[in-house]
Amino acid sequence: MNNLQNETDLRAKLIQDFQRVRNFSLKIVEPLETEDFVIQPMPDASPTRWHLAHTSWFFEAFLLKEVFPNYKSIDDKYSYLFNSYYVQIGERFYRPNRGLLSRPTVKEILAYRKFVDEQVLDFLTDADEPTLQKWLVVMNIGLNHEQQHQELILTDIKNVFSNNPLFPVYNKLELKENSNLPPINWIEVEGGVREIGYNGSDFFYDNEKPVHKVYLNDFQIASRLITNGEYIEFIEDNGYSRPELWLSNGMADVESKNWKAPLYWEKIGDEWWNYTLQGFRKVEPSEPVTHVSFYEADAFSHWAGSRLATEFEWEAASSRSQLTGNFVENGNFHPSPVLNSADGIQQLYGDVWEWTRSDYAPYPGYKIPPGAIGEYNGKFMSGQIVLRGGSCATSKTHIRNTYRNFFHHNARWQFSGIRLAKDLQ
Numbered sequence: 001m002n003n004l005q006n007e008t009d010l011r012a013k014l015i016q017d018f019q020r021v022r023n024f025s026l027k028i029v030e031p032l033e034t035e036d037f038v039i040q041p042m043p044d045a046s047p048t049r050w051h052l053a054h055t056s057w058f059f060e061a062f063l064l065k066e067v068f069p070n071y072k073s074i075d076d077k078y079s080y081l082f083n084s085y086y087v088q089i090g091e092r093f094y095r096p097n098r099g100l101l102s103r104p105t106v107k108e109i110l111a112y113r114k115f116v117d118e119q120v121l122d123f124l125t126d127a128d129e130p131t132l133q134k135w136l137v138v139m140n141i142g143l144n145h146e147q148q149h150q151e152l153i154l155t156d157i158k159n160v161f162s163n164n165p166l167f168p169v170y171n172k173l174e175l176k177e178n179s180n181l182p183p184i185n186w187i188e189v190e191g192g193v194r195e196i197g198y199n200g201s202d203f204f205y206d207n208e209k210p211v212h213k214v215y216l217n218d219f220q221i222a223s224r225l226i227t228n229g230e231y232i233e234f235i236e237d238n239g240y241s242r243p244e245l246w247l248s249n250g251m252a253d254v255e256s257k258n259w260k261a262p263l264y265w266e267k268i269g270d271e272w273w274n275y276t277l278q279g280f281r282k283v284e285p286s287e288p289v290t291h292v293s294f295y296e297a298d299a300f301s302h303w304a305g306s307r308l309a310t311e312f313e314w315e316a317a318s319s320r321s322q323l324t325g326n327f328v329e330n331g332n333f334h335p336s337p338v339l340n341s342a343d344g345i346q347q348l349y350g351d352v353w354e355w356t357r358s359d360y361a362p363y364p365g366y367k368i369p370p371g372a373i374g375e376y377n378g379k380f381m382s383g384q385i386v387l388r389g390g391s392c393a394t395s396k397t398h399i400r401n402t403y404r405n406f407f408h409h410n411a412r413w414q415f416s417g418i419r420l421a422k423d424l425q
Helices: 002-028 034-038 048-067 078-082 095-100 106-126 129-134 136-162 228-236 248-257 294-303 311-317
Strands: 186-189 192-196 212-216 219-222 265-268 271-276 279-282 353-359 385-388 405-407 420-423
Touching: 002 048, 002 106, 002 129, 002 136, 034 048, 034 106, 034 136, 048 078, 048 106, 048 136, 129 136, 136 271, 186 311, 192 311, 212 311, 219 311, 228 294, 248 294, 294 353, 311 353, 311 385
Parallel strands: none
Antiparallel strands: 186 219, 192 212, 219 420, 265 271, 271 279, 353 385, 385 405
């Protein structure tokens, strides 16, 4: 009876999770018009229609074609069009040109999603318990992979809308402000030998393992995120034109790309404005600053007489914190200010991804998983920086304190922000 109950529980959970995640992708695109689905304003961003198709292709490539010997896709060319970077699976359409394709249509892609959903649900309904267990890891990777693309849909459509002089509104929302912002407090964190990496029984990505030990000096970490108002002080103190604050490559980007403020900011008269998914509006000083690169975060930290935390310090500081925050489920799609002066470290999760000072590298003993699925994380462990904590576009069911996000040093279109740290004097 226990085995039967376990099988029933596993099957029901997989079906529930699959439907929840797949339906949420459709929910976040509801405010869009058909024309919005097809634009690609820069190589790093993909059209919304591509995200919807790629996440379906993922289940097709890594699950359906493996469990159904005679599986037939709606169109064999979809594997070429919607494969992202899985070299072992086959040729891929050139990423920067995804926005040049008008076909398959949005309607056809939604039909493709429905077709894949039906096949996956047939498998989950009919498979026996050993088979479900065998494919559990792939199912969970597929679901978490789709949640990553839900976040990308929001950040990419924000980039699309920001390029439109009409500044379209994705969602109407009265955003919060706080005229009584609490000051930054410096929270002391004891160092010593600390255990790093995922050590639980739920889903995790391979880059969060193996668990290993690191030695940390005692340090201090800021009680909250850096705000727009504080970042404006950096701008007004000529922060973007002082090479002593910047890494060499960062200064080169400032000069070549004419950075003068975070992405989406524009100065009109004496006031700063920025594009948000709620439209074009004045910069709210109490909100966490976002859409800054690692280079900008690092330069700001030098200007402020501090530094960024390493990813290991961040993980140690967050080890006892509750996983609460401003996530995508809140429906804000924008960072929120601290609304109280509670003790301890605030805003660790949600709001903005926090740049660390750590290069994205394998943990000691890490081995890339075999097969094409092993291309998910391992091959990117070079030339990127780790971010922690999730953002206002991240699902609360997707994040944990060992989660390692990673982007290039000059990436700005994600909801990325700044938390400061200091060596303990």
